Amino acid sequence: MSTGAERGNLEPLALHVPEPRFRPGDAVDYSHLAIPAAGAQPRPDERCQPAETNPLCTDLVRVLGDDHLAVGPWNPRLDADTLRAMLRAMALTRAFDERMYRGQRQGKTSFYMKCTGEEATSVAPAFALAADDMVFPSYRQQGILIARGYPLTEMINQIYSNRADKLKGRQLPIMYSSREHSFFTISGNLATQYPQAVGWAMASAIKGDTRIAASWIGEGSTAEGDFHSALTFAAVYNAPVIFNVVNNQWAISSFSGFAGAERTTFAARAIGYGIAGLRVDGNDALAVYAATRWAADRARANLGPTLIEHFTYRAEGHSTSDDPSQYRSAQEREEWPLGDPIMRLKRHLVALGEWSEGQHEQMDRELAERVKDATKEAEKNGILGQGLHHPFSTMFEDVFEELPWHLREQSEQAIRERRIKWPEQAARDGIV
Ligand SMILES: Cc1ncc(C[n+]2csc(CCOP(=O)(O)OP(=O)(O)O)c2C)c(N)n1
Numbered sequence: 417m418s419t420g421a422e423r424g425n426l427e428p429l430a431l432h433v434p435e436p437r438f439r440p441g442d443a444v445d446y447s448h449l450a451i452p453a454a455g456a457q458p459r460p461d462e463r464c465q466p467a468e469t470n471p472l473c474t475d476l477v478r479v480l481g482d483d484h485l486a487v488g489p490w491n492p493r494l495d496a497d498t499l500r501a502m503l504r505a506m507a508l509t510r511a512f513d514e515r516m517y518r519g520q521r522q523g524k525t526s527f528y529m530k531c532t533g534e535e536a537t538s539v540a541p542a543f544a545l546a547a548d549d550m551v552f553p554s555y556r557q558q559g560i561l562i563a564r565g566y567p568l569t570e571m572i573n574q575i576y577s578n579r580a581d582k583l584k585g586r587q588l589p590i591m592y593s594s595r596e597h598s599f600f601t602i603s604g605n606l607a608t609q610y611p612q613a614v615g616w617a618m619a620s621a622i623k624g625d626t627r628i629a630a631s632w633i634g635e636g637s638t639a640e641g642d643f644h645s646a647l648t649f650a651a652v653y654n655a656p657v658i659f660n661v662v663n664n665q666w667a668i669s670s671f672s673g674f675a676g677a678e679r680t681t682f683a684a685r686a687i688g689y690g691i692a693g694l695r696v697d698g699n700d701a702l703a704v705y706a707a708t709r710w711a712a713d714r715a716r717a718n719l720g721p722t723l724i725e726h727f728t729y730r731a732e733g734h735s736t737s738d739d740p741s742q743y744r745s746a747q748e749r750e751e752w753p754l755g756d757p758i759m760r761l762k763r764h765l766v767a768l769g770e771w772s773e774g775q776h777e778q779m780d781r782e783l784a785e786r787v788k789d790a791t792k793e794a795e796k797n798g799i800l801g802q803g804l805h806h807p808f809s810t811m812f813e814d815v816f817e818e819l820p821w822h823l824r825e826q827s828e829q830a831i832r833e834r835r836i837k838w839p840e841q842a843a844r845d846g847i848v
């Protein structure tokens with residue numbers, strides 16, 4: 417057995433600590449990113465062996481070219497009405513984000529998260545999936561709810577935690593839930609939605625149903641164990657599930673390198689699990705639609721799960737609690753080589769002669785009005801800071817069918833303390 421002394425001529429062991437290419441003030445150059453031409457990627461048959469998709473895990477599926485036309489085998493050939501509906505849902509998502517962000521700055525809510533620049537990664541899949549396919553989103557897929565027609569006022573009630581909030585203020589603002597829209601309750605605990613989606617998909621198959629599941633996760637969250645156990649279960653049982661990884665380059669202030677992006681792509685995780693994988697231009701709504709359709713058809717035909725990496729960019733801060741100017745170059749957004757998803761779809765429709773600048777401006781004005789009206793409607797039910805909207809005494813309800821003894825004790829103690837310390841609020845809550 418050799419000893420440390422005998423190996424004294426070796427360099428000491430060292431670790432690699434990833435460092436992002438650009439920091440605040442740096443000039444940004446994305447020429448290291450390989451962006452292939454639109455239309456150049458092969459489209460294997462949906463019934464192919466998973467390994468046939470391996471080359472697509474390091475490629476980039478693109479449909480919309482620099483001339484704004486749709487090209488290649490992944491072109492989903494959508495009619496103009498569908499393209500306009502998708503554009504509208506994406507623009508509404510952005511208008512909603514703008515207004516809610518301002519609402520947070522005005523103190524109407526404590527917290528908000530935008531998805532600016534990533535609208536295609538939720539809206540296009542919502543169009544490609546069936547309305548009753550079950551989605552297990554992260555906190556950045558408000559576009560799905562909007563595309564599925566969930567009332568904006570309900571979303572705002574939840575964001576304001578007001579008395580009409582269906583979740584009764586028990587969830588962080590933006591962590592929606594809607595059984596009617598097949599939208600699973602959002603959890604702040606990253607990555608938990610992945611194994612839940614697989615469990616739901618397995619249950620759907622066990623019941624002999626035809627509905628599939630789709631889940632979304634940020635690239636940073638793929639470092640969680642839940643991501644890997646979900647993929648193992650799905651691969652073993654060939655579960656009818658679509659795994660979306662939204663690679664927006666950042667996880668708050670950590671860049672994608674801390675989740676392994678320097679070594680390989682996120683789509684390439686599929687190769688190790690033996691499932692199908694696709695890496696897609698996430699700012700190209702048509703490519704996202706086509707990839708989702710491919711994966712959905714495959715899952716529905718009992719051909720198993722697909723992992724789709726959406727290569728995109730988080731154009732704004734992580735949340736209203738974040739200041740990205742502290743850790744990344746402001747030029748990144750401007751230099752991002754895949755452009756803006758709304759602009760790209762708009763230019764495509766204009767190039768087809770199915771849309772115009774004037775129509776687009778008019779739509780933006782109309783959507784801003786619609787969001788404003790919904791906001792006013794929701795404000796009638798209260799905003800943050802106007803007192804507790806749901807009685808304090810109900811805080812422990814709705815989790816267990818019957819309150820366990822230890823929670824009953826805690827509840828009684830909390831109510832007793834409230835009565836002593838804040839008698840006015842207690843009287844208002846009806847605690848006497
Ligand atoms: C289990 C867990 N760890 C850490 C956090 C704190 N946290 C919230 S969001 C976030 C970054 C996630 O980044 P990513 O997965 O890339 O998603 P993105 O925000 O970019 O959409 C972190 C670390 C958390 N909510 N849950």
Ligand SMILES: [Mg+2]
Nearest residue numbers: 634635666667
């Ligand atoms: Mg991210």
